Amino acid sequence: MGLILITFLAGCTQTGEKAGGNIKEVKLGLLVDLSGSLATYGQNEKHACEIAEEKVNEYFKEHNIPYKVKLYVEDTKADPKICLDKVQALHAIGVNAFIGPMSSSEVKNVKSYSLSNKVIFVSQSSTADPKILGFMSPEEKKYIFRFVPTDSFQGKAIGDLAKELNLKNVIILYRKDAWGEGLKDAIVKKMKDNGINIINIIPYDPQINDWSPIIQTLSDNIKDKGEDTGVVFVGYEEGATLLSQINDNSPILNHIWIGTDGVANSEKIIKEVKDKAVKVKLYSTMFKSESEAAKELEKIFKEKNYGNIDQYALNAYDAFWVVSLAYVDMLNKTGKYDADVLSNMIKEVTKKYSEGVYGVEPVSGYIELNEWNDRASGDYGIFMVTEKGWKLAGIWHSKDGKIEWL
Template identity: 65%
Template sequence: MPYYWGAILIGGVFLAGCTQNQETTTTQSGSKENVIKVGLLVDLSGGLATYGNNEKHICEIAEEKINKYFEEKGMPYKVKLYVEDTRADPNICLQKVQALHAQGITFFLGPMASGEVKNIKGFINSNKIVIISPSSTAPPQMLGFRTPEEKKYVFRFVPTDNFQGNAIGDVAKQLGLKNVIVIYRKDAWGDGLERATVEKLKANGINIIDEIPYDPNIGDWSPIIQTTTNKIAGKGNDTGVIFIGYEEVATLLSQIDDNSPLLKHVWIGCDGTANSKKVLEEAKNKAVKVKLYSTMFQSETDEAEKIKEEFKKRGYGEPDQYALNVYDAFWVGAISYAEMLNKTGGKYDADLLSKLIKENTVKYSEGQFGVKSVTGYIKLNEWNDRASGNYGIFAVTEDGWKLVGVWDSTTGKINWK
């Protein structure tokens, strides 16, 4: 079906100027093609590398499909990815954004971590850059945003940790835990999720034995291990450990002695640990013992199965939810950017792009562009964050990570598989 906002043609020439964010190329047929540069900020070698590499691979698939879509619709646009490894480090992320912006890039997918979003928000707002993160989940206030207006250039296609904290708290209750020790990553994301989780745990009548923060750059876990061991000594099966952090949980588990009492208790993780390849590679046997029940936003459509199949055929394995989120984000962003250029005669307008992304998220969810969402209906709240969503519960088994249940955000109930 033709794109409904239409191309503007006068004398056979498409009115689309060339902004710094665009390169104009000539196709084999001799027609002009405007290249829209898209920055992709992902962790390819740090604490979220499992998910970052998935996002890179799925965006490469999306890039091909979007360019084919533009060609079939007769739209003189082409998207081009510029991938940068941020290592989920806020300072490195800022450097990468500044470098790509110097190349004229004004639209980004990512970054992945809330600490990164917090660190770049000043640069984003000052330079009117628009971003869509597939996985930053800290509540807006934890990122330093005071009003929705301050966050108008920052979109997130994932619910905030107010939802995930409830999910983790309910998982602990369903598992019969009465006491927990919470180990959490000391940064904007970790602080926010820990706060939301502890609030729900207390509401569920679960006793918090201790809350133990750790430095994101930690290497030696022995002090954390010793403290946790001392706190859990003499406790029964109704006591567990909640870990709020990234894939460094694999290093933590690998440093725990094989005969440690810590391995006799249930552990609960989060979206920073769910489906981690590093856990399976470095600490699978210990993870099997503690189960490491981990929550992650869960919303897939039938269309997702097609993308997942293509992902597997290319040898990439199984895409996680955040990879599916960024796939939808790429589509919405690309369509909105092209529409913005069409409306402005080729000029970049951050406020218009922000407005179009909000509008086109709804239209994309409803299939109005002839493309189906892979993560279902995307409803954004006043903060431009996804407004709701269920959470899958994954656990480590002898066969690897398995989906063992789904937490329903509307009822608070868990459907165990």
């Protein structure tokens, strides 16, 4: 490992000599939602990448690596069209590699642009199955990486959670987009495997404002049902608006709700509808993997008054490090941007970075990528809303499908 690091640094020094000792700028884009339905997570990821930018540049300076990374942040509002517009704008000024986008619908919308223009994306939180996003083979996805497992894992975690909570019947309410469709399908499969009856599956428009028709349907479906009936909400932070529009005395609030990584640890839920969320528990799943190094990043977050860090911010931090290191490796090898070389470098650097070759520990734990360039597996934290806010209540282990309650 030491020899590999020495070789890496030697290559950087040679590049610096060719450049006359000048520091070269590496441009990286960050595609996050800062004002839409995933803003809680987007703000965290922005902060994490800003910290990573500072740390990476310190690392380069300490090791005499003649590069400096500059971060370009864009607010996509988790809107696929806005996301593509932002990508095209940044690409026009020389940004060829991006952290993000956050949502699977955004990834789906940049797919063609990525292939035709050879632009690299490393998403910290897109989880839909590749085929749902339109990828027919790993080759079609060679420029798009995701540092999070697909929803085949989360669907199993939610199905097992429902069984563990002794639910016999569920109503599934889901966001009708690429992510919502995919996760809904994974949940339905696991629910059926676990012998849980699905009363109804209700789609909703991501742009919804008036939830009254949905609430009426939920109320009709759940009327006269016992405690063994629950609601599964597959959506983003618009779930806060949904809960706010439900009457305080509605029977819907007398049943357990299960959420997903679209609401887990949402500040919007706590600020706007905490009392109702406490009543329904809102057990919510989110990929969970962190190392000891995450504690230092959490400490920096608190010192800067950024609030509580979440898993996807950890993923984004690691993605920034990997892309930065891989980009420099690519430049040392080719002297210019080459998407195919960078794609291969990201795979190599991810492995080295996870093994500690660069002397930096991943904050999100060991990152193993599968043939689709997605994270290969992972456990899921089960969070619930209490009077004190979000609490980690348990962990679903992917190895055996068992839930460890804390």
